[in-house]
Amino acid sequence: PGKTTQVRAVCMTAPGKTEMRTYPYPKMDHDSAIVKVDMSGICGTDRHIFKGEATELRGKSIYPYIGGHEVIATIEEIGDNAARVMDYDGQVLKPGDRVAIAVEVNCGECWYCRNQYNNKTCENQLQAYGLHPNADVAPHVRGGFGEYMFLRPRTHLFKIPETMATDVAVFVEEMAVAFHALARASVPFAPVNEGFGPGMSVAVLGNGPLGILHGVMARIQGAGLSIATDLSDLRLGIAKGLYADVTINAAKVDVEERIQRVKDMTEGVGPDLVIESAGEPEAFVEALRMVRKGGTVIEVGNWVDLGKTVPLDVMRHINSKNLHIHSVFHCGTNWRPVLKVLEQQSDRYDFTSLITHRFSLDELVKDFGLVTDFDKCCKIEVVPHKK
């Protein structure tokens, strides 16, 4: 069979408009790599882009857009320099190796890059896979919703252990967010009854895949009573199967009643930890109101700037409650320990139960909009070479 010369990819040309496009198979060099995409998750950010709520990034139009930034892929070709430096942990890479791809390619020169800031929030991000620059810019194929991807110099990869299933490994990016978030929320000494630790109660507001994975990560670390709220019974069912003791459908129970019910379950005071992953500014205030005094709030829901504000009573909602609030906007770089946790816990937690759909590219181009219907899907995985 001849060498691949064309790469098919699902391209979004405007909010809600998707089409199949074909790009030339990219050219290699010493510092780059080309990977064949095995699986690529659709994320809430992709949903916002589909809905037209995030049309620009780094000051440029995001369209035409090849999404997909939660990617497991197999190395097709890799430059000799890249083979030595692309693995974040220093392993030598070769064709055939399965890897997870760090979303961001950072500048290495701004304050955050120069200060070895793990929780990277580079000021001058060079590129983000599945996000920018747009698909008009050569070599075009930078998203997981296509057959192949071109990996530019300075990309970080994480080699997947051989025995690990691709549909477990594919959660590494989101699970790394949860790992990072809970690490920030933990404190070493339990006597003070602050921070997150074993036995503590947790409520997760918003149980999309990211929220559910936060609940699972909390459970893995010994969380006690675990409560899930969401608008979708489908998603609450998956949360229940994976970690939640109690679920509340927020479409049927109003906010005052939700807060009261959760208080009643937690010795009258509210949970020790509330994780806000609903992605609505109002949910942040709900989290502040729900958590017990002296408790902890993780704000991990608002990834896209919708330009909305929410009225905050600083004294009532924050000050008088003696809170710890940790906001998380990143997956950090601890993917290696996270892969270990995923592998170790996969017999206890069925991570694949999150996956409600596995789309070929043809299915994706037709049905991308399903991602907006929380009653019908949880995690949609794109499998470009699906047979």
Next chain:
Amino acid sequence: PGKTTQVRAVCMTAPGKTEMRTYPYPKMDHDSAIVKVDMSGICGTDRHIFKGEATELRGKSIYPYIGGHEVIATIEEIGDNAARVMDYDGQVLKPGDRVAIAVEVNCGECWYCRNQYNNKTCENQLQAYGLHPNADVAPHVRGGFGEYMFLRPRTHLFKIPETMATDVAVFVEEMAVAFHALARASVPFAPVNEGFGPGMSVAVLGNGPLGILHGVMARIQGAGLSIATDLSDLRLGIAKGLYADVTINAAKVDVEERIQRVKDMTEGVGPDLVIESAGEPEAFVEALRMVRKGGTVIEVGNWVDLGKTVPLDVMRHINSKNLHIHSVFHCGTNWRPVLKVLEQQSDRYDFTSLITHRFSLDELVKDFGLVTDFDKCCKIEVVPHKK
């Protein structure tokens, strides 16, 4: 000389209205104590009560009100049981001992009390010295703005080391807030460049006594570049004398310019730690905007519920900045180590430079309103037995 039978105290009968009142010297029992007030600071909460911005507490009118909850006093009489249990650290007390008085008398039965929660926020606080119940309720004399105070059972005292000056010890309550706040903001491992640690830059927004003491406490723990903002040049001058490298008068420099100037001083990214102690909801948002990504915000300014809200862009101000936010509404119970720190550091930091006025009760009744004029005072200490 005959035994004291009357106690003079400054009583506020309505917002802004003060008068000298005389109450009967209280009766003793086995579990109580009577102390002679040596010195008592006027706090921002007293200012709010004077201005009529906090007229109720625990659902009852705060007037008639004998203020003063930052009190150093000398034991006049102490019951035999009280002598054994009132000292928080288990020391036996006797007449003549100088003590600091914990503001709150907690229920011992609510969830927070039952969970040994150090950062006490009792649900059913029985009493708070200098705050509630009001002065109509016998035995009336519960505030530091009077000659004597009656200490009820379950009060916690902290014995003052003999060699320690009263006008240093009197800062123990506010310094305990700062100690507690910075302990919450510290993390043990510097490599991650998160939390507060030595060498890090700090901005303190609002430099009343509490703000200044936070700046000093940060400096004691190795803070690097320290920036103070306030509306009063008098207070900024004291901040400069005690800890600040740079001061900005917020009455003369608008918020955008303040944020920009602070960024320019901090390698272009903003301070590692911003302490909001201005007590305006807007200052909380200013803190969120000013702090660098991945930095820490301490919110310790809003102690009185003014019913005001501020519009918050959760994604821009919180999420996307990967912050740690710690709110503090309490002085905790670590007064013993705090007294140690005050004593050790008093040759390096002139705590008494905070005190701009020392009022007798007669002076206080006349001039209570001075507390609202930030250009004329910083800390006002009331000295009931001033000669």
Next chain:
Amino acid sequence: PGKTTQVRAVCMTAPGKTEMRTYPYPKMDHDSAIVKVDMSGICGTDRHIFKGEATELRGKSIYPYIGGHEVIATIEEIGDNAARVMDYDGQVLKPGDRVAIAVEVNCGECWYCRNQYNNKTCENQLQAYGLHPNADVAPHVRGGFGEYMFLRPRTHLFKIPETMATDVAVFVEEMAVAFHALARASVPFAPVNEGFGPGMSVAVLGNGPLGILHGVMARIQGAGLSIATDLSDLRLGIAKGLYADVTINAAKVDVEERIQRVKDMTEGVGPDLVIESAGEPEAFVEALRMVRKGGTVIEVGNWVDLGKTVPLDVMRHINSKNLHIHSVFHCGTNWRPVLKVLEQQSDRYDFTSLITHRFSLDELVKDFGLVTDFDKCCKIEVVPHKK
């Protein structure tokens, strides 16, 4: 039926010599309580006392000795004052309540007591249930190896949740040690790869009940690969059932080989965390040698001063390994969260599988020596009112 006037208890009169004795049922007062013993574990300390390796405590002979300091009991009578203050968390107690008994009654006056030191190591301990003073001293019945116990003033109790099985609750004291130990070993930020956190590998040297419970507690908090070593196949089997992925019988595999095997399982470097609970000084050095550089060692095995030393190469074993070592000699006072963890996790971990024997007092007096035979028992529970 008439009121109880006599209390049967198993008394050890000299190393290895046990007999059934009868003591008068104690007299009550306002500040004390009398409890009926439901269940009481035999601990390694009891074994040392049986073997004559710990014949004195606080400078006095430990014999005649009524052991049993891991006690769940039901309140028979309780003084009115005691009813209000004996529960550590402030709950009011009444006859019929099931409680766990804190082992130690501390002085309240020494430095450690005065400094609210949670990890209590009182300098002048007044009493320790099941340990001192000896049974000649009235009111005699202070150990769990008898039908009733007298609880003196200043004792701390922890009320057992009603739905919780006694044979799970009985592990609260040892589990509190593990909770405490792991809290000390945890650090909040994973990026530095130090301290204990989810996914990390753990080796437990010595798998008596305390060692096994440490392994379980680590697993509850997300431990990765878990390795158990012990001399007894019986105990290794229980460890395997509860938490261990791999077991090594140290009677069959010498120390060099053990260290090598463990290294081979842990990417060639050694475990992230080694818990030494074997109780031999040599095992501490084995732990230091086994752990990876930068790892953590918990030393929780040596509770009895056998007067033995071990040669330590400070540079090789400690310095050059960049270790964190945490020693634990106490169960702390966090029994309330520990009871919560035990209850929450009892459907996932069969704590009762630790119990190999349930002895009546008659069986105990006959077979106390079984506790020295690690091949035949793991946890022996004494059930004084066993039918």
Next chain:
Amino acid sequence: PGKTTQVRAVCMTAPGKTEMRTYPYPKMDHDSAIVKVDMSGICGTDRHIFKGEATELRGKSIYPYIGGHEVIATIEEIGDNAARVMDYDGQVLKPGDRVAIAVEVNCGECWYCRNQYNNKTCENQLQAYGLHPNADVAPHVRGGFGEYMFLRPRTHLFKIPETMATDVAVFVEEMAVAFHALARASVPFAPVNEGFGPGMSVAVLGNGPLGILHGVMARIQGAGLSIATDLSDLRLGIAKGLYADVTINAAKVDVEERIQRVKDMTEGVGPDLVIESAGEPEAFVEALRMVRKGGTVIEVGNWVDLGKTVPLDVMRHINSKNLHIHSVFHCGTNWRPVLKVLEQQSDRYDFTSLITHRFSLDELVKDFGLVTDFDKCCKIEVVPHKK
């Protein structure tokens, strides 16, 4: 003036034997650099090498040896690749820049390197400046006790701020050890009275430069009562000038008396933190005995394997004291924040008071042995181009 062709360096050919040698000025390439040495401290390790107590490293003879691993130097020439990557924090370097040189050049491939372990203890260290390989191996000039040094690829540099004095910057390596050690010993929540925090008492056993810098770093972070012990009155005097409240000459006061005196100064219990930097195994046991129960020990003294052991009573010295022990064998990679701390604190602490001698190369070759006489020197700095 013609280009330099010869480099003079002080070479040790056997224990105690030093001579001036001349090596060819090294050749440059794209990935390397050549620096002119400004100042280079003599460290305890150099003293051990002089005394013949450390004759091998990584399995090879350390002689002929050009020492000096605490180096501040000015870039003479730098390869184009090196200019972009040698600065640890990503700054571009050019000739004329002053830099501190990270001692170690690590493999990048072993477990520790692959796991981004900050506290690097590489298994296959490629080179250590001033230590190995020996001076026979071209390009020979790798130590600070010479006029120039060749910096090989993979070396990490830290650019010195322009306004910072060289004789302050030169302490960055040792101060980084102290920064690292205290970060490990700190815990975020003071209520538990564990770990190091402001107000706590500290004893430093062994007050060579490294010990003194630990005392200073503790003081910078708010240490309370500070006690120094050493055999040399000269060094104790410098400690007193920089941080110590109390000094004890261990040559005149025996160990029992030292422990008792320190206890008497610390409310009868011992210091909260003891830092062992004397470098004798016995001092580690002294630290364990001296520290209060529940306290913290930093073991940072034993850097060279003298093959000595000390008898340790695990139960008495470690277990029963509920300790935290942190061992430190590395300076970590946090030199950037440490340079900041040095700069900020240099007006409060006169770091140059540590320097008792500034040797030219000619003086060094003659007087190297002075380093063994603690009564005559504290820090000796070598200034190769001294006029």
